Amino acid sequence: MRASASARAALRVARSGAARAVVARVAAAQAAPAMARSGIQARSMADKPAAAAAAAPAGPTSIEMTEDGIAIITMNDLSERMNVLNKGMMEAFEGVLNKLESDSSIRAAVLMSGKDDSWVAGADIRMLDACKSAEELATLARTGQKMMDRLAGLKKPVVAAINGFCLGGGAELAMACHYRIVSTGSKTKIGLPEVQLGLLPGSGGTQRLPKLVGIQNAVTMMTTGQQLDAKRAKRNGFADSVADPFALRDAALQAARGLADGSLKRKPKAQPLVPTRLLEGTSIGRNVLFDQAGKMIAKKAGTAYPAPMEILNAVRAGVEGGHAKGQEVEAAAFGKLGMTSVSAALRSIYFAQTAAKKNPFPKPAEPASTVAVLGAGLMGAGIAEVTAHKAAATVLLRDKTLEGLSRGEKQISGNMDKKVSRRRMTKAAADAVTSRVLGFCDGVPGWDRQLPRADVVVEAVFEDLGLKHSVIKELEATGLRPDAILASNTSALPIADLAKASKHPERVIGMHYFSPVDKMPLLEVIPHAGTSDAVVGRAFDLGLKQGKTVIVVKDVPGFYVNRCLGPFMAEAFALMQEGVEAERLDKVMRDFGFPVGPVTLADEVGIDVASHVNSFLTEHLGERMGGSDATVLRDMMDRGMMGRKSGKGFFVYGKGKGKGAKTVNPDAKALLAKYLKKGASVEAAAAMDDATIQDRMAGRFLIEALLCLQDGIIRSPTDGDVGAIFGIGFPPFRGGPFRHIDAVGADNLRNQLRGFAAKYGPQFNPPRILNEYADAKKRFHPSE
């Protein structure tokens, strides 16, 4: 099911960054005392310039001295791929501060990174994860605050020369410096993404950011976790200046010298809260601002995500009560939030997503440099776009007709134009993307010469087995290289059936993208029984390069995500046929945490598609799809109610400016009345409590997810969590279906499902695997 609403839902999830992750790694123990461990090497360049410049730092930080008394501090933790504020780094930094305070030969300092892609990517999330109490976390926050205060209070100016990720605690470190130069390198991103982990910046960030960028900007940055490139960081006041990555060190040295000799002025210490902003300049204005922001946050984040409100509270406490008071509130909130199940779930998603960035199959020697995409429809053009943009590969985009091709090319250039107009991309970079897409259609020569360049072909033609077979045969006859892989972006057809048309079935694989491809984070990679591991590795690698979170799933109807979605949607139709009203059902499921309700989802997907998927999955899953009479969908189709695309489905959609507005469709309501189950009524359904509706809907999803694990369709509970969150927006704060079952308890869920099965039918029968986990009192994520 190419669910555009679920796509948008998960997109919001992805944007909120709520679902990201890592393989937990034990922080490398740093054995020696702070100074020795820090590997601080205070050398005079005048003494040993060559040796000093060439020496690799022995610990996470090192210091070089210039002849004129500028200390160049380099952070490079060799035990980590990225610099993070772990115990070792923090202790080493204490040593650095001691040195800066005590060494009178130092006039100023430059703080830079020895890594290519990270300045500091934040506090070590594993270290936070290991904390066992709110007090432990609050103490950690206070330690960070003290370190930052000490740095900010230095008499000697410290210039942050930022290249690479500068996130969370890293951004807080930068803010405690006295001047920030941000590199224009593509990996440079400034942000405070703690909110995406259910946390708030705990090292003084809630206090320093408003002073740099203003209250409104700061609250937006911290409550959304948005990340800025150099230019945006300069525009909003975070950066004092920007520099090319190659010129960064020199620019920073020059700034340090200027600050030391007074020719360059520091920003005023407590920059008034941007007095030009009317609201922020007066206490009355600020009250209005905080009250409005509070209402907006309450509306958007609800009670499910407590961090945004705590961020606002900490900012307000600082603005109204001063730095110390603000930090006190910040540290306490950091401790409290860190112990919530929401933060635990979001952290676990972060770990899972980082794990999913690692290709467990043989990695190709070289990434795919040329990818052919067949079909320039919505999906094909989307795949072409992420391939040319994120994977920076040449794309041979082919459609049957010139019209089809032009539409697809327009989709890509339109998306690039949007990025340029929103200043997310330069015009030159956008042009480079579109120029990587070479268009072909029937009757235009050159295809047969170009096709042999392709390392991968992704076909995204109409979902018809015969058509796909003829496409595969034609590709092989035209000169597809024998080592090229042949991927099908199907959401329904068995990959094994598709492979039958190929002379090399071992190179055929499924790559199921979600719509819109440029925004949806998930990719399901589907080998059939005869696909070679090397081909899986190549498809996985391409997915990663396209910026996707990849899960490998078995070749079964619906694969994983749509297989779970099918019974979930069937339950929505069942509830409506018991009299539950569309608007209520949507609201109740949004309250559960789904970004869109199931009824809206059906309209967004299209009633025709929903009907097709329903009957297709019913054929394969039998009673597991039971509970509703899906002929209602066909009746709707017969009456032209196709969902949003036809202007009406379960809802009626506004046109033009009011496009987003929707009201219940009285015709659909009248039709549903005819399908009411025996003895059911809208009045009786109104008395059904919200929790029952949520439990029934979630139950159907969970049963199918469990069966997918039981039958080896997904490779682990973690893949199941990642797929559900990124594929259809399963509530991130619940951590995915398996983490949710752990929270509810396998035994409790089993009892609940048994009750539902007795009342509503066998579609609620608990799967064998749930019984096993319930009997053994096991968890799907045992270490948490």
Ligand SMILES: C/C=C/C(=O)SCCNC(=O)CCNC(=O)[C@H](O)C(C)(C)COP(=O)(O)OP(=O)(O)OC[C@H]1O[C@@H](n2cnc3c(N)ncnc32)[C@H](O)[C@@H]1OP(=O)(O)O
């Ligand atoms: C009081 C203060 C609180 C805080 O600061 S909370 C933390 C705030 N920071 C973050 O939330 C950033 C988390 N990291 C990320 O989002 C991503 O990473 C990046 C965007 C920085 C980079 O993404 P990509 O280029 O795709 O690399 P990758 O595979 O995600 O990361 C490379 C390695 O770096 C480790 N890593 C990155 N940031 C952290 C971190 N903050 N804590 C612990 N580890 C981190 C990962 O785990 C992984 O490690 P491996 O190679 O062993 O898998």
